[in-house]
Amino acid sequence: MRILAYKPGHDGHIALLEDGKLAFSIEAEKDSGRRYGRVKYQLLLRALAHAGGVPDVIAASGWAGEFRPITDLIEGGYFGVDTDHIIDRPQPFLGKNAKFFSSSHERSHLLGSYAMSPFEQGRPVYALVWEGIIGSFYKIDRDLSITRIGTPLEGPGHKYAFIYGLADRDFPDDADRPRHEDAGKLMALAGYGADRPANAQEHALIDRVFDWPSNERPVGKTHFRDSPFFNAGLDSEMFHDLAAQHQRAVFERFRTFAAEHMKEGLPLLVSGGCGLNCDWNSAWKDTELFADVFVPPCANDSGSAIGTAADAQWFYTGNAKIEWDVYAGEAFVHDEADLSAFEVKPRDNGEIVQRLKDGAVFAWVQGRYEIGPRALGNRSLIAAPFTAETHARLNAIKQREGFRPIAPICMEEEIDKLFTGHHGASPHMLYFQRVKTDAIRAVTHVDGTARLQSVNETQNPEIYALLREFRMATGFGILCNTSLNFKGKGFINRLSDLVAYCVSHGLDGFVVGDRFYDLKR
Numbered sequence: 001m002r003i004l005a006y007k008p009g010h011d012g013h014i015a016l017l018e019d020g021k022l023a024f025s026i027e028a029e030k031d032s033g034r035r036y037g038r039v040k041y042q043l044l045l046r047a048l049a050h051a052g053g054v055p056d057v058i059a060a061s062g063w064a065g066e067f068r069p070i071t072d073l074i075e076g077g078y079f080g081v082d083t084d085h086i087i088d089r090p091q092p093f094l095g096k097n098a099k100f101f102s103s104s105h106e107r108s109h110l111l112g113s114y115a116m117s118p119f120e121q122g123r124p125v126y127a128l129v130w131e132g133i134i135g136s137f138y139k140i141d142r143d144l145s146i147t148r149i150g151t152p153l154e155g156p157g158h159k160y161a162f163i164y165g166l167a168d169r170d171f172p173d174d175a176d177r178p179r180h181e182d183a184g185k186l187m188a189l190a191g192y193g194a195d196r197p198a199n200a201q202e203h204a205l206i207d208r209v210f211d212w213p214s215n216e217r218p219v220g221k222t223h224f225r226d227s228p229f230f231n232a233g234l235d236s237e238m239f240h241d242l243a244a245q246h247q248r249a250v251f252e253r254f255r256t257f258a259a260e261h262m263k264e265g266l267p268l269l270v271s272g273g274c275g276l277n278c279d280w281n282s283a284w285k286d287t288e289l290f291a292d293v294f295v296p297p298c299a300n301d302s303g304s305a306i307g308t309a310a311d312a313q314w315f316y317t318g319n320a321k322i323e324w325d326v327y328a329g330e331a332f333v334h335d336e337a338d339l340s341a342f343e344v345k346p347r348d349n350g351e352i353v354q355r356l357k358d359g360a361v362f363a364w365v366q367g368r369y370e371i372g373p374r375a376l377g378n379r380s381l382i383a384a385p386f387t388a389e390t391h392a393r394l395n396a397i398k399q400r401e402g403f404r405p406i407a408p409i410c411m412e413e414e415i416d417k418l419f420t421g422h423h424g425a426s427p428h429m430l431y432f433q434r435v436k437t438d439a440i441r442a443v444t445h446v447d448g449t450a451r452l453q454s455v456n457e458t459q460n461p462e463i464y465a466l467l468r469e470f471r472m473a474t475g476f477g478i479l480c481n482t483s484l485n486f487k488g489k490g491f492i493n494r495l496s497d498l499v500a501y502c503v504s505h506g507l508d509g510f511v512v513g514d515r516f517y518d519l520k521r
Contacts, residue, residue, distance in 0.1 A: 001017075001018075001019065001056050001317060002018050002019075002051075002053070003016070003018075003055060003056065003059055003101075003312050004016050004055040004059065004309075005059035005060070005306070005309035005312065006039055006047075006060060006305050007061040007063075007301060007304040007305040008038065008039065008060065010036040010180065011028075011029070011036055011300060011301035011302045012027070012037055012038040012039035012043070013026060013027040013028060013043075013304075013305050014026055014039060014044065015309050016047070016051055016055070017312075017313055020319060020322055020323060021323040022306065022323065023050075023051075024050050024330070024368075025302075025303075025328050025329065026043065026047055026050070026330050027302055027329070027490065028040065028043050028490075029489070029490030029491075030329060030330070030493055031330065031490065031491070032485070032489045032491075032492055032493065032494075034490075036180045046330070050330070054093055054098065055093070055098060057098060057100075057312050057316065058099070059100075059305075059308045059311075060076070060100075060102045061102070061105055061108045061304045061305055061307070061308040062076030062080075062102055062103060062106075062107075062108070062308075063075070063077075063078065064077065064105075068177075068216060068217055069215070075087055075102035076102035076103040076107070076308075077104050078106065078133065079104055079105075080103075080104035080106055081106055082145075082146065083315075085103055085104045085107065087100070087101065087102040088100070088101055088315065099316070101311075101312040102308070103308060105304065106134060107146075107311055108308045108311065109129045109134070109271040109272055109304065109307060110127050110129060110146060110269075110271065111308070111310045111311040112298070112307025112308075113269035113271040113295075113299070113307070114127070114140060114310070114320060115306070115307065115313075115321055116303075116306070116322065116324055117269055117296075119292075119294070120321075121319070121320050124139065124140065124141050124142055125139075125140050125267045125268070126138065126139055126140075126149075126258075126266045126267070127139070127140055127146075127270075128268060128269070128270050128272075128275075129272045130156045130275070131156070131157045131271075131272030132158045132161075132273060133154070133215055134151075135151055135152060135154050135156040135157075136149070136150065136152075137150055137151075137152070137254075137257065137262060139266075144320055149261055150257060152254045152256075152257040153254065154213075154214065154215050155214035155215050155219075156250055156274055157183060157272065157273045157274050158177070158178060158214050158219060159210065160186065160246070160247070160250055161178035161179070161182040161183040162178045162182075162209060162219045163186060163229075163242060163246050164185055165178045166221055166224055166230060166231075167229055167231065167232045167234055168231075169234075171221065172221070173222060174220075175220065175221045176222070177218040177219070183276075184276070186246075187247070187277055187278075188401075188403055188404050188405055188445070189239070189243045189403060190244045190279070191244075191445050191446050191447035191449065192240040192243070192244075192446050192447070193243050193244025193245065198245040198249070201228055201229075202241065202245045202246075205224075205227055205229055206245065206246055208224075210249075234403075247277075250274075251279075251280050255287060255289075258287070258289055259287075259289060262290075265289070266290060266291060267291045267293070268292070268294070269294050270284065270293065270294070270295045271295075271307075273299070273301070275295045275296075275299030275300070276430070278430060278431050281293070281431050282423065282432050285423050295428075296372075297326050297371060297372040297374065297428035298371050299372070299430075300372070302371065303371070303372065306322075306371075309322075326370055326371055326376055326427070326428060327367055327371075327376075327378055327460075329370060329493075330368060330369060330493060332365055332367075332369075332493055332495075333494035333495065334494075334495050335494050335495055336495075336496065337495040337496040338499060339499065339517065341503060341520055342499075342517040342518060342520065343518045344515060344516070344518075345515070346515065347513075347515055348516065349465060349469040352469075352516065353466070353472075355509075356382070356479070357384060357473060357474060359384065360509070361381060361382070361393065361394065361397065361506075362381070362507065362508060362510055362511060363380070363381055363484050363507055363509075363511070364377070364378075364382045364463065364466075364484075364511050365378065365379060365484070365492075365498065365510065366378045366462045366463070366511075366512075366513065367462070369491050369493055372428070373483075374428070374483065375481060375482065375484060375491065376428060376429060376460070377409055377453070377460045377481065378460070379483065379485075379492065380481045380484055381481070381483070381484050381507075382466075382479045382481060383442065383479065384442070384470075384474070385408055385440040385441075385443045385480050386439060386441060386442060387441055387442055388441045390406075390442040391443075394480060396506075397505045397506055398482065398487070399487040399505075400487065405445040405450070406480050406482050407443060407450065407453060407480075407481050408440065408443035408452050408453070408478050408480065408481060409452075409453045409455060409463065409467070409478065409481035410453075410455070410477055411454070411455065411456070411464065411468065411471065411478070412425050413477070414467075414476070414477040414478055415452070418436065418437055419433035419434060419435060419452065421433060421434040422434075425454045425456070426453060429452065429453040432449045432451055432452075433449065433450055434448055435448055435449065435450050439476065442480050443480055453481060455467065467479060484498075484501075486501060498512070502519060
C-alpha cells in the first residue's frame with residue numbers, strides 16, 4: 001500500500017509510506033524555503049514527482065484554520081484520540097480510485113511516535129504530547145486504543161516560548177503571541193540561569209503564565225506590562241534566572257503528574273515541539289518512571305504527515321509500525337552555479353582534516369537531507385571543536401545571537417571519553433550530555449553541557465570516516481556540527497545556494513559528495 005500524506009499549516013511537509021517503509025518526507029522549509037513554511041504548489045509538484053505513481057491513499061493531517069480559540073477545523077481537526085475522528089472516503093485521483101484518509105492533529109503526534117518507536121506493536125506504552133496547544137499524557141493499549149490520562153498544562157509550548165519575548169526589548173510590546181523560534185532561544189538562555197529555587201517574583205510570573213487560558217486567547221506581551229520582567233533585556237541576569245526557573249517549572253508540572261498517575265513503568269513516547277528540548281528529554285530518562293523513553297527526530301509538526309500516514313496504514317492494514325531512516329529528505333540538486341571562485345577537486349579527508357585543524361569552516365553535504373529540524377551530518381557546517389573563537393565565528397556565519405550553543409557530532413566510541421551523565425548513543429541530537437573535558441570549548445555550553453549527535457559507521461559512514469580521520473590527527477573524534485542554512489530558511493539543498501552562501505558568509509569552502517570546493521584566497 002502506498003500512502004501519500006501531507007500536513008497543512010506551519011512545518012508543512014509531504015511524506016510517502018510504501019509498503020510500511022518511509023520512502024520520503026520532504027518539508028516546505030527545506031531547500032532554502034521559509035522556516036516553518038506551509039505546503040505550496042511547488043512542494044506538491046516535487047512530492048508527486050518523487051512518488052512515481054498514483055498512491056492508494058491520500059492522507060491529510062487534521063488542522064484548524066484559526067487558533068485561540070480553535071475554529072474552522074480542517075478535515076480530522078485538531079483534537080481527538082479515538083477512531084471517531086477518522087475520515088475515510090473514496091477519492092478519485094489522476095484517473096484512479098484512491099481513498100482519502102484524515103485524522104486529528106493530536107493523533108498525528110501519537111501515531112507518529114508510536115510508528116517510529118523501537119517498541120513492538122501490541123506492547124502498551126505511555127505517550128506525552130506537549131506542543132504549543134496540547135500538553136497531555138496518554139496510554140496506548142495493546143489494540144492501539146488510546147486513553148487520555150490527563151492534561152498537566154494546556155499550551156505548554158506557547159507558554160514556554162512566551163517568556164523570551166516578554167524580556168526581549170526588540171519584540172513589539174503589543175505582540176499577541178510568541179515567535180516560533182523563541183522556544184529554542186529560551187532553551188539556550190536557560191543554561192545561563194542560576195541553579196537555585198525560584199524567588200517570589202519568579203514564582204508569581206510563572207504561576208500567572210501557567211494559569212493563563214492560552215488555548216482561548218494567546219499569552220500576549222501587552223498583558224504583562226506590570227511585570228518586572230517586561231522588557232528586562234535578554235542579557236540581564238534576572239531574565240536568565242527566570243528562564244532557568246521557568247524551564248524547570250514546566251518540566252516539574254509534568255513530572256509530578258506522571259509520578260502520581262503513571263505507575264506501570266511502561267515505555268514513554270514523547271512528541272510535540274517540546275520534544276526538541278534536550279534538557280527535558282534527558283530529565284525524562286533520569287526520572288526512572290518509565291522502562292524506556294523514545295523521542296523521534298521529527299517530534300515537532302515536521303513529523304505530523306508521517307504520523308497521519310502511519311495512522312492510515314494501521315486503519316487499512318492493521319500495521320501501525322514503519323521502517324524509517326532519518327535521511328529521508330531530498331537529494332542535493334546540482335543546478336547551474338558560478339564556480340569560478342573555487343578550486344574543484346576530489347575530496348581528500350586528510351586534506352579536509354588538516355584544514356579543519358588550521359581553523360577552517362566548511363559546509364558538508366552528503367546524500368539526502370535529514371527529516372526534522374536538526375542537521376545530522378548531511379547538511380552541516382563543520383569545524384574543529386577546540387576554541388571559543390570557533391564558537392563565535394560559527395554564530396557570526398549563522399547570523400545569530402552569540403549565546404546560541406554549537407552542537408558537537410562525535411563517534412559513538414568517543415562518548416564515554418568526552419561526556420558524562422549521558423544515556424548512550426544519541427543519533428538524533430535529542431539529549432544533553434555533560435562535558436568532562438575543557439578541550440572542546442566550541443561545543444560546550446555555558447552550563448557545561450552539550451547537545452550531542454553521535455554517529456557510527458553504519459548510520460552515517462561518510463561523516464564517520466571524516467571523524468575517524470580527525471581523531472587520528474588530533475586525538476578527538478568530534479567536530480562542531482550546526483545546520484547549513486540561510487538565516488530564517490531551511491537547509492540549503494542546491495549548488496547555486498551553497499556557492500552564494502559560502503562566498504557571502506565567510507566559509508572556507510564546501511564538500512558535496514566526493515568533491516571538495518576550495519574557496520580561492
